[in-house]
Amino acid sequence: xxxxxxxxxxxxxxxxxxxxxxxxxxxxxxxxxxxxxxxxxxxxxxxxxxxxxxxxxxxxxxxxxxxxxxxxxxxxxxxxxxxxxxxxxxxxxxxxxxxxxxxxxxxxxxxxxxxxxxxxxxxxxxxxxxxxxxxxxxxxxxxxxxxxxxxxxxxxxxxxxxxxxxxxxxxxxxxxxxxxxxxxxxxxxxxxxxxxxxxxxxxxxxxxxxxxxxxxxxxxxxxxxxxxxxxxxxxxxxxxxxxxxxxxxxxxxxxxxxxxxxxxxxxxxxxxxxxxxxxxxxxxxxxxxxxxxxxxxxxxxxxxxxxxxxxxxxxxxxxxxx
Numbered sequence: 001x002x003x004x005x006x007x008x009x010x011x012x013x014x015x016x017x018x019x020x021x022x023x024x025x026x027x028x029x030x031x032x033x034x035x036x037x038x039x040x041x042x043x044x045x046x047x048x049x050x051x052x053x054x055x056x057x058x059x060x061x062x063x064x065x066x067x068x069x070x071x072x073x074x075x076x077x078x079x080x081x082x083x084x085x086x087x088x089x090x091x092x093x094x095x096x097x098x099x100x101x102x103x104x105x106x107x108x109x110x111x112x113x114x115x116x117x118x119x120x121x122x123x124x125x126x127x128x129x130x131x132x133x134x135x136x137x138x139x140x141x142x143x144x145x146x147x148x149x150x151x152x153x154x155x156x157x158x159x160x161x162x163x164x165x166x167x168x169x170x171x172x173x174x175x176x177x178x179x180x181x182x183x184x185x186x187x188x189x190x191x192x193x194x195x196x197x198x199x200x201x202x203x204x205x206x207x208x209x210x211x212x213x214x215x216x217x218x219x220x221x222x223x224x225x226x227x228x229x230x231x232x233x234x235x236x237x238x239x240x241x242x243x244x245x246x247x248x249x250x251x252x253x254x255x256x257x258x259x260x261x262x263x264x265x266x267x268x269x270x271x272x273x274x275x276x277x278x279x280x281x282x283x284x285x286x287x288x289x290x291x292x293x294x295x296x297x298x299x300x301x302x303x304x305x306x307x308x309x310x311x312x313x314x315x316x317x318x319x320x321x322x
Contacts, residue, residue: 007032009081014088016042018189026229028053038062043190064106078121087128107161119172131182132159138294142245155287182249182295186225187320205321209273213282216258221294223250224308231304249295250306267314
């Protein structure tokens with residue numbers, strides 16, 4: 001009698017969000033996937049995912065407010081989980097600016113309840129950290145000393161929580177890979193919460209105007225979500241970067257925000273008005289603009305070179321609004 005191999009199992013927190021849903025869509029052929037989401041900032045529904053693969057399962061659960069039933073369920077699920085992709089978090093500068101206390105406290109609570117279970121079962125964890133942990137810097141390297149910002153600006157609490165989760169993963173000795181993400185974007189990303197690229201493109205197409213907050217000299221490096229997925233495919237299948245931190249971004253797509261606005265205008269061939277307003281006309285004093293942000297990706301390039309250039313990203317996102 002033929003022996004049947006047991007399918008590998010993946011849990012994805014934030015699995016109905018932009019990045020989590022992309023993971024589910026791209027890995028269902030190789031894993032039995034269960035997505036966890038509290039529906040606070042989801043961009044797809046479980047029905048959307050089931051249209052792609054009916055086998056994808058869903059658990060409506062808030063990792064910051066787990067009941068005893070939730071904890072029992074998660075404890076049972078982790079017994080035979082191969083990979084836990086931890087992509088649940090507060091989304092976007094705007095969302096954090098609106099509710100900084102909630103974002104900080106919830107992230108702390110997630111770490112308190114979730115990580116001991118991951119440690120108990122020694123579940124390999126892919127953690128979506130953030131480029132926010134670098135503060136205001138360019139050519140950021142994974143092993144450099146970090147300087148974030150004053151606690152008087154609550155925005156920095158998000159970066160501190162991401163960094164604390166990194167420390168806890170190592171302290172609990174959970175097998176892990178930490179991804180520090182630099183402006184990963186694509187057509188599935190919502191413009192609601194201050195995500196730069198989709199908001200600019202939506203406004204350009206729908207209103208004929210792009211608004212720049214600040215003077216437009218802020219630098220960003222944009223990375224297409226397909227480059228994140230391709231990186232993950234390698235990291236999950238190859239056991240070469242265990243317990244390490246890797247920047248995920250595209251160093252060739254570094255641009256100022258003003259340059260980005262004009263590139264959108266030229267690429268989409270639109271007659272646009274480009275206006276600038278003060279950052280704190282839109283955001284509260286709990287927030288502060290990031291003036292410089294770009295990655296060094298020498299570690300990433302050991303196994304993958306990002307492929308999607310900036311104009312192609314713009315065109316891909318624009319298809320959603322045309």
